[in-house]
Amino acid sequence: MTEHINGNLLIIGGAEDKKNECKILRYFFNEAGGKDAKICVITAASEQAEQVGRTYEELFRGFGCKDLVIINIEDREYAALDHNLDKIASSSGIFFTGGDQLRITAMIGGTPLGTALQHGYEHGIIIAGTSAGASVMSDTMIIGGQGDTPGEDLIQMAPGLGFLKGVIVDQHFAQRGRIGRLLTAVSLNPYFLGMGIDEDTSVHIRGNATLQIIGRGTVLIADASVASICNVDDINNGKPLAIAPVKVHVLCEGWEFDIARRTSTCRGEQKAK
């Protein structure tokens, strides 16, 4: 159902641990090359970009990172500057911070920086994003919709950076009770998988189109391609959704999901039961 995925993505559900084990951030750092990593932090999503950038710089330097640059994009013209493109081209790992996903796409989309990121993605540089930085990974991203009941509040979507094909990402998932909006999102076009990532939890997607979970919480994957009923074209604002059945996979660390086959498998020491 989904296209083959190239590249190397680490999609984080927000609020990743920055004080204790820092498991997810260390995982990113090691995947980017460890002590040899050349990290590029992009703070475009945040209005407190300097402070956010400083936090991540201190963390990665604390892990032993010697080569780190921050791209603090404030407008589209800045996103076109050659020295930013050079930073992307020479990095071994790119990290999108949280904030507002529309700030990322509105300032980077269609700029030379956007092209450089796509080039880096296609060449297998690991690209990580947390919270808003997670949402922008997909073709179409969720930008709003807070209704508890599915369909209650029409979901708002916008075009994302398009690295991840065939999957719609949501973040802060269990913590903000977002199952309703994820089910609404997949009902709009059940071709797309919905992926809700909890806080301090991440999904590593390598070229082989397998999702691997790293972190403390769970990842919920909703596959509505099997649905025999869906009333989404009938609902207006304020009306609830009907969609059934939807295959839901609840996964935690140690488990993987195959995007092409839409199946869950165990990894490492855990056994399937």
Place this chain on the structure above:
Amino acid sequence: MTEHINGNLLIIGGAEDKKNECKILRYFFNEAGGKDAKICVITAASEQAEQVGRTYEELFRGFGCKDLVIINIEDREYAALDHNLDKIASSSGIFFTGGDQLRITAMIGGTPLGTALQHGYEHGIIIAGTSAGASVMSDTMIIGGQGDTPGEDLIQMAPGLGFLKGVIVDQHFAQRGRIGRLLTAVSLNPYFLGMGIDEDTSVHIRGNATLQIIGRGTVLIADASVASICNVDDINNGKPLAIAPVKVHVLCEGWEFDIARRTSTCRGEQKAK
């Protein structure tokens, strides 16, 4: 998978409309016989039983109810009194108010009143319950567990009144973000369907084992019998759950669910798509 269900249940997700259309309460009143209804309101769940009883009495009398009694159970001895059994025996509709589900089961379970209710259920008297009154309908009921992430907080369960077989009920479902605890509940024994009912939303289950949705929100039915992986026996307190796949049905008014076949169908003017 599930046993055949006798009887006539109206299970309400809490916070049903009591000021405007009162759709669910009017539905119960009409199913109980309308102007000829003999309503028995059981306020056992509530610590403010008198006030809660008065609210429902005013509502049902406002609909045209001429025959209404309130059973305000304060202890197990009271639940054994003959005049209470007579009230149950002569009623055409029984309504359990909200509060604490353990107050209902601890005061009624194993008493002559409990036997009278079971007798009424088997003879097809409509039995309604809202919020805590909804939870008690099943064999095993959820009494606690507030973790957002599935498995994060070990769910607490207790034996219910046992009218509804093969289904675990949760209420205030979308409003209190309870998908995590419902998935944890069904993972404990995937024989059982999980049914999460939103506020101002209800499920009418007649002898034919079909659930019909009435009200403003949605009902989420989780069928984990198809799961090929489940780590629930591995998790300890604080560890997340992995279970996949789970078939999820999101249904609103106009849709039905067949418990025996575990399939959703449309009803009335809405067409399946």
